[in-house]
Amino acid sequence: xxxxxxxxxxxxxxxxxxxxxxxxxxxxxxxxxxxxxxxxxxxxxxxxxxxxxxxxxxxxxxxxxxxxxxxxxxxxxxxxxxxxxxxxxxxxxxxxxxxxxxxxxxxxxxxxxxxx
Amino acid sequence: xxxxxxxxxxxxxxxxxxxxxxxxxxxxxxxxxxxxxxxxxxxxxxxxxxxxxxxxxxxxxxxxxxxxxxxxxxxxxxxxxxxxxxxxxxxxxxxxxxxxxxxxxxxxxxxxxxxxxxxxxxxxxxxxxxxxxxxxxxxxxxxxxxxxxxxxxxxxxxxxxxxxxxxxxxxxxxxxxxxxxxxxxxxxxxxxxxxxxxxxxxxxxxxxxxxxxxxxxxxxxxxxxxxxxxxxxxxxxxxxxxxxxxxxxxxxxxxxxxxxxxxx
Amino acid sequence: xxxxxxxxxxxxxxxxxxxxxxxxxxxxxxxxxxxxxxxxxxxxxxxxxxxxxxxxxxxxxxxxxxxxxxxxxxxxxxxxxxxxxxxxxxxxxxxxxxxxxxxxxxxxxxxxxxxxxxxxxxxxxxxxxxxxxxxxxxxxxxxxxxxxxxxxxxxxxxxxxxxxxxxxxx
Numbered sequence: 235x236x237x238x239x240x241x242x243x244x245x246x247x248x249x250x251x252x253x254x255x256x257x258x259x260x261x262x263x264x265x266x267x268x269x270x271x272x273x274x275x276x277x278x279x280x281x282x283x284x285x286x287x288x289x290x291x292x293x294x295x296x297x298x299x300x301x302x303x304x305x306x307x308x309x310x311x312x313x314x315x316x317x318x319x320x321x322x323x324x325x326x327x328x329x330x331x332x333x334x335x336x337x338x339x340x341x342x343x344x345x346x347x348x349x350x
Numbered sequence: 351x352x353x354x355x356x357x358x359x360x361x362x363x364x365x366x367x368x369x370x371x372x373x374x375x376x377x378x379x380x381x382x383x384x385x386x387x388x389x390x391x392x393x394x395x396x397x398x399x400x401x402x403x404x405x406x407x408x409x410x411x412x413x414x415x416x417x418x419x420x421x422x423x424x425x426x427x428x429x430x431x432x433x434x435x436x437x438x439x440x441x442x443x444x445x446x447x448x449x450x451x452x453x454x455x456x457x458x459x460x461x462x463x464x465x466x467x468x469x470x471x472x473x474x475x476x477x478x479x480x481x482x483x484x485x486x487x488x489x490x491x492x493x494x495x496x497x498x499x500x501x502x503x504x505x506x507x508x509x510x511x512x513x514x515x516x517x518x519x520x521x522x523x524x525x526x527x528x529x530x531x532x533x534x535x536x537x538x539x540x541x542x543x544x545x546x547x548x549x550x551x552x553x554x555x556x557x558x559x560x561x562x563x564x565x566x567x568x569x570x571x572x573x574x575x576x577x578x579x580x581x582x583x584x585x586x587x588x589x590x591x592x593x594x595x596x597x598x599x600x601x602x603x604x605x606x607x608x609x610x611x612x613x614x
Numbered sequence: 615x616x617x618x619x620x621x622x623x624x625x626x627x628x629x630x631x632x633x634x635x636x637x638x639x640x641x642x643x644x645x646x647x648x649x650x651x652x653x654x655x656x657x658x659x660x661x662x663x664x665x666x667x668x669x670x671x672x673x674x675x676x677x678x679x680x681x682x683x684x685x686x687x688x689x690x691x692x693x694x695x696x697x698x699x700x701x702x703x704x705x706x707x708x709x710x711x712x713x714x715x716x717x718x719x720x721x722x723x724x725x726x727x728x729x730x731x732x733x734x735x736x737x738x739x740x741x742x743x744x745x746x747x748x749x750x751x752x753x754x755x756x757x758x759x760x761x762x763x764x765x766x767x768x769x770x771x772x773x774x775x776x777x778x779x780x781x782x783x784x
Contacts, residue, residue, distance in 0.1 A: 241404045251739030259410040300729030302697040302746040303563035304407045312739030393693035544776040560694040614694040
């Protein structure tokens with residue numbers, strides 16, 4: 235079962251501020267709706283979603299019932315180092331979702347041509 | 351001599367009426383050049399959600415279906431891929447449905463075919479109607495036909511199903527005493543409360559319906575239409591729903607498959 | 615002569631019949647009420663609009679609050695309250711000295727006022743964000759950002775929602 239989709243630019247250079255797009259598979263049941271038989275669908279929303287890079291937290295969102303189902307989060311990161319990007323989220327049922335990505339940050343071309 | 355003239359005249363009358371009857375059976379209330387996908391009647395947000403290749407809300411189910419295609423299951427321990435090959439090979443398959451199943455003689459929609467295949471060939475447990483797995487797989491298979499035009503086989507064994515579907519589409523029903531045609535042929539483009547009425551085309555199904563916060567099949571949508579006119583909803587798997595689906599495929603002939611489509 | 619008064623047996627039968635009819639009747643009414651209950655909204659005892667003060671006070675408290683540097687974008691007319699695209703741009707250098715630490719998305723009418731809380735820092739590079747929210751009826755939305763110096767900035771936008779997100783739609 236697919237848990238999430240991640241989109242980041244194909245090439246990231248050192249110092250770039252790049253956009254991260256994450257689409258998470260989650261019903262985000264608010265607990266306010268009833269099913270076809272009139273029974274309340276129990277609340278089950280993502281409590282928090284954290285993105286770490288090499289173990290350091292670089293993004294956190296704490297959504298509530300006010301965020302749409304199959305939530306989309308778009309945010310920015312400054313590219314300083316390559317490493318392990320880990321997205322981890324926990325919901326009301328204590329289910330843990332995870333997505334890993336190896337972030338590759340290329341060294342920016344800093345060499346300048348000789349003026350001579 | 352007079353008798354011969356009368357006979358010719360009578361024959362002529364019969365021929366004309368027969369022709370008229372058959373052409374009525376094929377008469378399009380919305381001519382082909384006026385056909386519009388439901389996307390045309392959707393607001394800007396819905397349109398941008400559909401065209402967002404990454405963040406289309408139907409993508410979750412689509413990814414799930416694509417994964418499912420390659421996953422072995424059932425006593426036969428086969429995946430869909432084991433017999434059918436790569437998913438892309440399914441291009442053109444969804445637009446052949448609804449179609450007559452040779453084994454049972456029944457009109458099958460794509461969901462029926464998938465459910466049937468699972469039990470018969472994978473020897474796996476049946477997927478319930480509108481279950482996550484069935485909806486995801488139907489979407490995955492349909493997505494390979496993205497951009498292809500709708501078409502319908504309405505002759506031979508399918509003819510009576512087409513005619514029944516057409517009859518149902520034109521028949522008033524429910525407490526509100528409305529036929530599909532009253533809204534979708536006669537008043538498309540006009541507002542029902544705050545929503546513009548679409549032509550009720552099927553080229554986007556299965557699609558992500560924002561109101562239901564998940565991907566839904568054409569059958570679910572048709573059953574909900576029945577709710578809308580306060581008619582008794584037929585049970586899942588009912589032949590009438592498939593007959594209407596076949597009629598819709600003919601009615602929307604030429605409209606391009608959108609997958610995953612998004613509607614409100 | 616036959617007594618006109620009801621025999622004891624007859625009156626007992628009458629009582630049984632009446633009470634049976636009454637209980638069946640109330641059962642019928644009860645199930646009718648249950649039908650109505652199925653249609654009512656749960657948890658939305660207050661459909662009133664919150665004041666601006668009520669919306670921001672829990673976060674801002676006594677800190678400085680200015681309507682600047684934040685640009686909130688929502689459709690003016692939302693197709694469907696279940697999924698409303700929201701994006702915001704915040705003008706901030708995002709340096710160690712001056713950056714955004716938190717962003718709060720607050721609803722005026724939803725059963726739960728806070729829709730989401732975001733945490734960021736200088737590592738973010740930019741404080742811009744996008745997500746998709748649920749809106750229950752016509753209302754204002756506030757995007758409130760906390761700066762590293764403890765002060766707050768915000769933007770607000772009104773949205774007309776043709777279909778509320780929290781009401782069951784079958």
